[in-house]
Amino acid sequence: MSDRPLILAGLTLFVGVVATPIWHGALDRKAALTAPPIKLPAREKQCVAPASYMRSSHMQLLGNWRDEVVRDGRRQLVASNGKIYDKDLTRTCLTQCHTDRKEFCERCHDYAGVSNPDCWDCHNGPQLAFRSTP
Amino acid sequence: MKITRKDFLRFSGLALLAVAGRRAVRAVGERASAPPAKPVRWGMVIDLQKCRQKDGCDRCIKACHSTHNVPQFADRAHEVKWIWKEPFQNVFPAAQTDYTREFYGNLPVLLACNHCDDPPCQDVCPVDATWRREDGVVTIDWHRCIGCRYCMAACPYGARSFNWQDPRPAIATVNPDFPTRTKGVVEKCNFCEERLAKGLGPACVESCEEKAIAFGDLERPDSEVRQVLRSRFAVQRQPELGTGPSVYYLV
Numbered sequence: 001m002s003d004r005p006l007i008l009a010g011l012t013l014f015v016g017v018v019a020t021p022i023w024h025g026a027l028d029r030k031a032a033l034t035a036p037p038i039k040l041p042a043r044e045k046q047c048v049a050p051a052s053y054m055r056s057s058h059m060q061l062l063g064n065w066r067d068e069v070v071r072d073g074r075r076q077l078v079a080s081n082g083k084i085y086d087k088d089l090t091r092t093c094l095t096q097c098h099t100d101r102k103e104f105c106e107r108c109h110d111y112a113g114v115s116n117p118d119c120w121d122c123h124n125g126p127q128l129a130f131r132s133t134p
Numbered sequence: 135m136k137i138t139r140k141d142f143l144r145f146s147g148l149a150l151l152a153v154a155g156r157r158a159v160r161a162v163g164e165r166a167s168a169p170p171a172k173p174v175r176w177g178m179v180i181d182l183q184k185c186r187q188k189d190g191c192d193r194c195i196k197a198c199h200s201t202h203n204v205p206q207f208a209d210r211a212h213e214v215k216w217i218w219k220e221p222f223q224n225v226f227p228a229a230q231t232d233y234t235r236e237f238y239g240n241l242p243v244l245l246a247c248n249h250c251d252d253p254p255c256q257d258v259c260p261v262d263a264t265w266r267r268e269d270g271v272v273t274i275d276w277h278r279c280i281g282c283r284y285c286m287a288a289c290p291y292g293a294r295s296f297n298w299q300d301p302r303p304a305i306a307t308v309n310p311d312f313p314t315r316t317k318g319v320v321e322k323c324n325f326c327e328e329r330l331a332k333g334l335g336p337a338c339v340e341s342c343e344e345k346a347i348a349f350g351d352l353e354r355p356d357s358e359v360r361q362v363l364r365s366r367f368a369v370q371r372q373p374e375l376g377t378g379p380s381v382y383y384l385v
Contacts, residue, residue: 070275073267075331090310122276122313 036111039103044096048079062089062119089123101125175270176325177352177380178336179362180244184346194244195219197341198323203314205297205304214295216323217246217338225371229385243383244347246338247272247293247323248371251378255285255294264320270352270380271325281318290375294322352380 016023047054049061065087068074077085086092098104101120109116137145185191198204198217205214219242223235230238253272256265263278264285286294300317308314312328315321326336334340339347350357359382362368368382 066277070273070277073331090313095310118316121316124308124310124313 036107038107039100041097041099046081046083047097048077048085048092050080065089089119090125094123094125099125172353173268174354175352175380176249176330177270177350177359177382178246178249178325178339179348179359179368179382179384181346181348181362181384182241182243183384184344185244185342186241187344187346191344192219193341193343194338194347197337198246200307201309201326201329201337202312202324203301203305203309204321205301205314206306207299207304212298214297214301214321216295216321217244219243220245226369226385229369238385245291245293245371246381247325248291248377248379248381249323249325250380252376254288254290254377258284258288260284267327269330271327271330273324273327274319274321276313276315276319276321279319281320283320285320290372290377291379294320296320 054061065077069087075087077087079085094101106116195217199206199215202216204216207213221239222241222243223230223239225243225245249270249272250266251270253264253266256272259265260282261278261280263276263280264272264274266272281296283296286296297315297317297319301315302308305314326334326338329336335349336347339349348358348362350359352359354360362384363382366384368384370379370382373379
């Protein structure tokens with residue numbers, strides 16, 4: 001019976017330590033959930049697919065483009081709005097709209113905690129700003 | 135119901151006739167409809183006499199390598215090449231004698247991927263990163279290549295190069311319309327498939343002022359390559375290997 005205060009104190013300490021992520025997140029203002037400020041294209045208002053789809057599935061879309069162009073030679077995309085696009089990362093995506101990969105791609109990838117894409121190891125950006133790999 | 139032997143034979147004969155009739159109708163129908171068009175098979179004919187006209191000319195090599203962002207490394211061990219020249223005696227070792235070697239031995243021969251009918255590089259690739267397309271172009275998916283270099287060992291023509299280091303610093307001016315490669319992938323001539331898709335001819339063919347390179351569909355009897363092959367004797371590199379090269383040489 002005389003151990004009760006000791007046990008209670010230990011339990012409180014344990015719960016406190018285990019719940020660190022919760023109270024740390026609650027206290028830390030920087031960790032508040034706000035979407036990262038990404039730079040949207042200046043001219044173009046319409047992407048090849050709706051923004052919500054692009055947000056969740058752009059990697060599948062780009063992977064499909066890759067396979068269709070390289071494997072099947074299907075190089076053009078008829079978008080849902082009827083516009084025809086070339087399935088071309090450099091000329092369609094990076095030159096016409098997302099000219100700044102740091103302000104668009106990488107900012108969101110950093111925020112989401114996914115590794116930065118290695119597309120630019122081969123595909124040329126508009127300024128040919130190559131990633132400086134050691 | 136009882137079937138007599140006579141009825142049985144009669145029914146059997148009728149059934150056989152019906153089957154034969156159906157076959158005949160189908161055969162006639164197939165004859166009537168046009169035969170399926172043969173797919174394109176891209177091929178190239180290089181006229182070595184015309185190629186030799188200008189000494190040391192390398193316009194086609196320069197055109198190809200700048201179009202496709204081929205890196206130029208000073209170290210020959212790291213050399214990457216899509217189209218290049220070798221002395222005649224190394225390219226056609228069996229096609230000469232002690233006396234022809236005197237003149238022909240060191241003449242330059244233009245080389246590139248042969249875009250074989252039955253490419254050994256495709257057979258050995260463990261990840262399906264290289265394959266022969268239906269139009270005869272042997273192509274590489276650089277996204278998929280793991281850099282094992284089996285294809286380089288399998289290619290009897292030495293047409294493939296490996297990127298031992300990042301190629302980008304070794305590219306003088308980058309053509310933004312064609313991707314560069316990355317360290318650890320194999321590359322080679324792609325018959326300018328990206329230009330063919332736009333209806334253009336290969337860069338080497340267009341850059342040649344002597345018109346030494348003919349390009350076209352080997353399956354079409356009236357194509358330029360077929361006309362050249364009809365008019366002059368042409369050879370392939372190592373045809374005895376059974377790879378079926380699509381590149382022909384007028385010696």
